[in-house]
Amino acid sequence: MAPAFRDVCRQKSFIVTAEMGPPKGTDTSRLREIVHQIGSSVDAINVTDNQSAVMKVSSLAICRLILEAGGEPILQLTCRDRNRLALQSDLLAAWVLGIRNVLCLTGDHVRIGDHPQAKPVFDLDSVQLLQVVANLNQGRDLAGNALEGATDFFPGAVVTPGADPLGPQILKFRKKIAAGARFFQTQAIFDVDQLKSFLDRAQPNGVTILAGIVLLVSPRMGQFLNEKIPGVYVPERLIERLAEVPKEKRLAEGIRIAAELIRAIRDTGICQGVHIMAIGREEKVPEILRLAE
Amino acid sequence: MAEPERESFPNAARAFPAREGASGSDRLAGRPVVVAFACTYCAYTAADLAGAMRLSYPAEVRIVQVPCTGKIDICLLLDAFEHGADAVFVAGCNLGDCHFREGNVHAKKEVARCRRLLREVGLEPERLEFFHVPASAASLFADCAREMTKRACSLGPNPLRATPAGDLGKKLALPEDLPPAIPPQDLGKLKTDRANQQKGA
Amino acid sequence: MIVARRKPLAEIEAVVQDCTQVLVVGCGSCMAVCQAGGEKEVEILARQLRMRARLASRCQIVDEITLPRQCDPEFLRPLAALVDRYQALVSMACGAGVQLLAEQFAHRPVFPALDTLFLGVNEGPGTWGQRCLACGQCILHLTAGICPKTLCAKGLLNGPCGGTKHGKCEVNAEKTCAWAAIYNRLEKWGRLELIGRIWPPADWSVVDTPARHGTSLAEESAP
Numbered sequence: 001m002a003p004a005f006r007d008v009c010r011q012k013s014f015i016v017t018a019e020m021g022p023p024k025g026t027d028t029s030r031l032r033e034i035v036h037q038i039g040s041s042v043d044a045i046n047v048t049d050n051q052s053a054v055m056k057v058s059s060l061a062i063c064r065l066i067l068e069a070g071g072e073p074i075l076q077l078t079c080r081d082r083n084r085l086a087l088q089s090d091l092l093a094a095w096v097l098g099i100r101n102v103l104c105l106t107g108d109h110v111r112i113g114d115h116p117q118a119k120p121v122f123d124l125d126s127v128q129l130l131q132v133v134a135n136l137n138q139g140r141d142l143a144g145n146a147l148e149g150a151t152d153f154f155p156g157a158v159v160t161p162g163a164d165p166l167g168p169q170i171l172k173f174r175k176k177i178a179a180g181a182r183f184f185q186t187q188a189i190f191d192v193d194q195l196k197s198f199l200d201r202a203q204p205n206g207v208t209i210l211a212g213i214v215l216l217v218s219p220r221m222g223q224f225l226n227e228k229i230p231g232v233y234v235p236e237r238l239i240e241r242l243a244e245v246p247k248e249k250r251l252a253e254g255i256r257i258a259a260e261l262i263r264a265i266r267d268t269g270i271c272q273g274v275h276i277m278a279i280g281r282e283e284k285v286p287e288i289l290r291l292a293e
Numbered sequence: 294m295a296e297p298e299r300e301s302f303p304n305a306a307r308a309f310p311a312r313e314g315a316s317g318s319d320r321l322a323g324r325p326v327v328v329a330f331a332c333t334y335c336a337y338t339a340a341d342l343a344g345a346m347r348l349s350y351p352a353e354v355r356i357v358q359v360p361c362t363g364k365i366d367i368c369l370l371l372d373a374f375e376h377g378a379d380a381v382f383v384a385g386c387n388l389g390d391c392h393f394r395e396g397n398v399h400a401k402k403e404v405a406r407c408r409r410l411l412r413e414v415g416l417e418p419e420r421l422e423f424f425h426v427p428a429s430a431a432s433l434f435a436d437c438a439r440e441m442t443k444r445a446c447s448l449g450p451n452p453l454r455a456t457p458a459g460d461l462g463k464k465l466a467l468p469e470d471l472p473p474a475i476p477p478q479d480l481g482k483l484k485t486d487r488a489n490q491q492k493g494a
Numbered sequence: 495m496i497v498a499r500r501k502p503l504a505e506i507e508a509v510v511q512d513c514t515q516v517l518v519v520g521c522g523s524c525m526a527v528c529q530a531g532g533e534k535e536v537e538i539l540a541r542q543l544r545m546r547a548r549l550a551s552r553c554q555i556v557d558e559i560t561l562p563r564q565c566d567p568e569f570l571r572p573l574a575a576l577v578d579r580y581q582a583l584v585s586m587a588c589g590a591g592v593q594l595l596a597e598q599f600a601h602r603p604v605f606p607a608l609d610t611l612f613l614g615v616n617e618g619p620g621t622w623g624q625r626c627l628a629c630g631q632c633i634l635h636l637t638a639g640i641c642p643k644t645l646c647a648k649g650l651l652n653g654p655c656g657g658t659k660h661g662k663c664e665v666n667a668e669k670t671c672a673w674a675a676i677y678n679r680l681e682k683w684g685r686l687e688l689i690g691r692i693w694p695p696a697d698w699s700v701v702d703t704p705a706r707h708g709t710s711l712a713e714e715s716a717p
Contacts, residue, residue: 106650109665126655168658462556
């Protein structure tokens with residue numbers, strides 16, 4: 001069994017987490033493979049919750065399967081699809097099933113996903129969800145009722161260092177800490193200086209910050225991130241680096257870029273670790289980490 | 294008055310049913326009906342000039358003089374089609390030259406809106422058009438008249454000509470059920486001698 | 495005011511096509527202002543319906559009438575004398591007016607000619623924008639007069655979300671991010687503390703559906 005993520009955050013000097021998306025369906029065969037491939041290289045694995053408002057099998061179930069396969073899961077929970085009753089209910093279920101870490105998110109809006117006609121819930125936002133977790137940890141639900149058995153979650157949240165405007169993002173970052181967030185995974189960064197200036201302004205105290213690293217695989221992906229994903233800036237020089245290399249060598253170059261970023265973050269020590277998002281290519285994570293040493 | 298034109302139009306062989314109760318010369322029976330709304334200061338002057346210059350344009354075009362195309366209401370245009378016009382055009386001043394400043398701008402928008410309404414009903418929007426015709430442009434007016442008559446011929450008769458407009462509905466007045474309006478001299482008073490006023494006033 | 499949009503003609507025609515006598519009833523209040531269902535729009539719809547009936551070789555008479563508004567029973571009274579002459583009423587009021595009409599004249603079908611959209615304001619010629627959700631818990635004094643429940647696509651109280659991009663919303667890039675706008679205004683006034691605290695979850699029990707507001711005479715006369 002993997003060591004508890006909460007303990008890792010306390011004890012290790014450089015923490016690594018990775019992310020995987022559940023399947024759109026009931027075929028979980030790939031899941032075990034991934035856990036075996038990357039389980040020993042990373043300290044915990046996030047499972048996304050209907051990411052980009054695209055319907056997938058529930059993160060809760062996949063986290064349980066990861067536990068059974070010997071990994072340490074982080075449950076991602078968004079406010080888009082469930083009201084406060086369902087959210088609390090699912091959190092209690094997660095605890096009962098052995099899940100100990102939860103990442104609280106607001107969630108992408110339904111209109112950008114594959115069920116755009118759905119009714120968005122957003123009964124709570126990410127800050128209020130963190131408060132809910134804090135309440136459950138103290139044996140109370142949101143209405144103040146005592147629970148028959150409390151939780152002891154290790155709660156986390158996200159932050160976007162490259163947000164524009166930045167002021168509101170910092171305000172919200174502080175609210176999340178006040179609401180009980182103990183670790184943060186940032187949105188993808190490609191420029192260590194940008195991360196540093198954010199951290200200088202935000203001044204997180206006593207929380208674990210993991211810098212988000214996305215595996216770039218093509219110039220077009222870089223352009224897509226710049227145009228479509230808020231708060232993410234892929235510098236032109238990185239896009240050019242990928243463009244100059246022949247197609248079959250681009251993945252390797254992208255791995256190299258990710259490794260350089262990780263090394264830079266570890267060497268400057270500006271935060272406590274990294275969160276690697278290798279969407280669809282989770283099996284490359286050990287290679288990235290090896291290169292980064 | 295100019296001699297009616299006898300050009301042959303494409304599809305002129307398609308019969309235009311004679312309008313019920315149509316008055317006017319027999320030579321016009323079975324011909325398209327085109328209505329032109331022309332503003333006094335520009336287009337109507339041009340039409341007048343066309344007559345003075347003996348320029349010929351189709352006799353099917355009936356001209357309605359309006360003080361300014363800005364006067365044109367969308368229901369006026371719809372009524373023309375309801376009553377069997379095959380094509381309608383609105384001719385106004387050039388932009389910036391409207392005697393009433395922006396009447397032509399308003400008219401142009403109304404024509405655009407009306408075309409959308411016609412499409413919804415199932416009539417071809419091309420049956421309705423807006424032209425800028427300055428006062429001196431007599432031959433331009435004749436061209437517009439010719440163009441719209443040609444369109445009427447190629448699009449065929451307005452399908453509404455097959456049925457009479459008749460008495461298919463009207464605007465109702467609100468029944469006299471509402472209390473009468475308070476006369477100005479009584480506003481603010483708590484008591485009025487309303488019954489006597491109704492008899493006397 | 496309430497803002498609505500007229501349904502496509504085909505939709506309206508489809509519901510009344512079997513009626514030989516139809517009355518189109520307009521509303522002289524909000525619906526006239528947003529140019530969806532006032533006297534002018536009644537004139538246009540009636541003409542279009544008459545033309546459609548003739549083109550489809552249907553016998554249909556379409557009359558028109560416009561009331562000051564359709565949300566107060568007093569204004570509907572004059573229709574009582576007329577309703578029996580028609581097989582259906584087509585109401586150009588907002589959803590509330592259509593329903594009151596249907597309540598008052600329960601023996602006649604009342605069809606909506608409009609899709610009611612929102613509570614909003616005029617933003618320029620021919621454009622109206624939503625401003626209010628009627629949530630029953632107005633917080634505009636805390637958010638610099640900008641409503642996050644309406645203008646934030648997710649209705650967040652502790653915003654913004656991670657999707658805000660250059661001050662625009664992730665759902666529609668033309669929409670301003672409500673929280674970016676609130677932050678900017680409060681920052682200018684030096685009153686950021688108004689949004690500095692953590693807002694607790696909204697209380698949706700304040701507005702039941704269907705909601706009701708008002709007191710009875712008995713309650714008002716109580717000492």
